[in-house]
Amino acid sequence: MEPMTTRRLLAVEDARARMLAEIEPLRPEVVPIARAVGRVLAEEVRAVRDQPPFAASAMDGWAVRACDCPAPLRIVGESAAGHGYDAPVGEGEAVRIFTGAAVPEGCDAVVIQEDAERDGNVVRVPAAEPGRHVRPAGGDFRAGEALLAPGVRIDPWRLSLAASAGRAELSVHGRPRVTVLSTGEEIVEAPAEPGRFQIYDSGSPALTAMIAGWGADATRGKPVADELDAVIEALRSADADLVVTLGGASVGDHDLVRAAGLALGLEMKVESVAIRPGKPTFFGVLGDGRRMLGLPGNPASAFVCAELFLKPILARYQGAPAEPAMIAARLEEALPANGPREHWMRAKLAYADGTVTVRPFRDQDSSLVSVFAVADALLRRPPGAAAAAAGEAVEVLPLARA
Template sequence: MALLAVEEALARVLDGLSPLEAERVAIENAHGRVLAEDLVARLTQPPFDASAMDGYAVRSTDVASLPARLRVVGVAAAGAGFKQRLGWGEAVRIFTGAPVPEGADTIVIQENAEEANGVVTIKEAAPERHIRPRGQDFREGEALLFAGMRLGPRALMLAAAMNHAELLVRRKPKVAILATGDEVAPPGFELGPDQIVSSVPYGLAALIEAEGGEPMRLGIAKDDVESLVTLARSGKAADILVTIGGASVGERDLVARALASEGLKLEFAKIAMRPGKPLLYGRLGVQRVLGFAGNPVSALVSAHVFLRPMLRRLLGRAESKRPLPEALAGMTLKANGERQHYMRAISEWREDGTRIVSPLASQDSALSADLARADCLIVREPLAPELPCGNRVRIIPLDSD
């Protein structure tokens, strides 16, 4: 029987997924969250013509002929403007950010002026007015941030400037992580003679948090149905249940059998993917279930290919439909086999910014250290012919990991 293609498997995984409900949070708690509505400015910025420099506010006609001597009639500072109208032959000492006095149309920078005994001598007037006009940045009612944007430092600073103290954002998707296997134990424990460290949950939890989700660590289930079911039930509140290990169809691969007793509707269990051929997907009521292979590299690569798009769809991320970026192959790539291959690779950059990617010497899916060295995955289509060095390849960046 032919294995399910990655594109078809991903389409099934994403089918019916829609953005989660919205919730309102204080702006100080909104970093990394995803906007659920377009955000409109509640004020005009700047709210008045503002000085862009320290200096003197003057009328341009008064400094048309230099040097000019003007009487200093007051001071304008940020938060404390000069309230009178500027008259002929007058100047106001002004500081950056202060409202430009009525009647003034030019700021002479302080380096071009000399004040003594209440009179300022303008020695030079640059052609620039050094005035930030009202509304230069944005105007009240203007939409500046949009639904689907993830809120980083720049967006949050703008939202605050737009006078928003609270923001409507998507609820964080909850992802329950359930490791399985008698052979695995948490890091830091003294291992038995046949045991290995359970490392995958920590990589998955980090990926989930980086994508804006909320991981729920359920622990490690033993290789028996009762243990699996008990721990899986503790994650019923999650939007997605991710299991690690036991995703194949061997005698001791119990995940599908255990969850079937809970009502799992299994859709597929193998895909044409390398690494990550054993990949279980189904629905447990409203909960989606992804079952990854226990191999750490296979699990984390599978998470990038399947779990990350699911999280972005649930969050309504604007970039969720963008195509994969491209780079140039740093060496000739051999013809590929029948499964879509995600090759661990490292990057170099040319002076012009072009990204050059080269696969690591070993693509053994058991090598966690090599995966940590990689900064991207090269995507090779099934049965792709040999690709000469310098040709374009699609990549999945791992830089943020």
């Protein structure tokens, strides 16, 4: 295995661009709208009619002609949701109306029931302004209007919008199939009792959950022993569009993942990344066309690189925007100058008086799961960045936390 020093270190953006260049959106499929949450639209959704399709009441009360008010008005009928009053309303007449019901022809205002007094077939109403408590036809959207664009991920609110447009099915991009393989004799799965020199596997269950949360079909393979044949067989048998390995990506005597990939025809696209943490991260295409992403074994390194590389890859498979969504924040405390590698620091955001501030955790050791458990952002420090004073603006990648 070649020494790490001979591998070309790519900048984070260059590495991500090379990875994404090898990914194509998966073929769309049509699914029932109830199963579309979490999926990415492969079509445009347009309104087929106005919403609401008629002027509707915003309150319970009385539909009136504003020009007749104030006055005692003769009650001629009722309009309820789904059961409107079909006849035109004439001079001196009123219709009992309920929220969401169609405003009858001839009426242009609604008097709320608290402001009116009914006496048999007559209702006394105060002065009313035209349009009062009336939702106009097409007030939400108009027929032919574009409601949802290709590339948006369907959440419950967007699903509601598509349903209100009369859609029962949606065309969405396929889910990428991802297999997560962890390597290392030091790893043991709970509830097995770890040996004296072993640790519980915290990386692969978390990574599998991340992948599922990012819209992919995730499978977690069994931990693989530090034997070349075992790693080769695990890679060969992974039925996936993308194989993500955790650990074994560096150059130690027991780091066999690259060699196993090469044995299966791996064409390396990214050999190493100028990033901290996560320098050993690599990416390539296996001989049978499957993509392979190698992540470091330390959980923090793996999670940082998953946010920066794996999440964009999965977004590209699904036809969604792939670039990380960065924001600006003000440092809560000074930071020293950065070294030659781009540093992504686990951090905590705060919001006050319209300002976003960020505080990086003091201990950034790549093995610390406890720090990632409370972090809600990654703070980017460019290569060779000068020391930064408290209050200085920095780039931050917010993390989705429940």
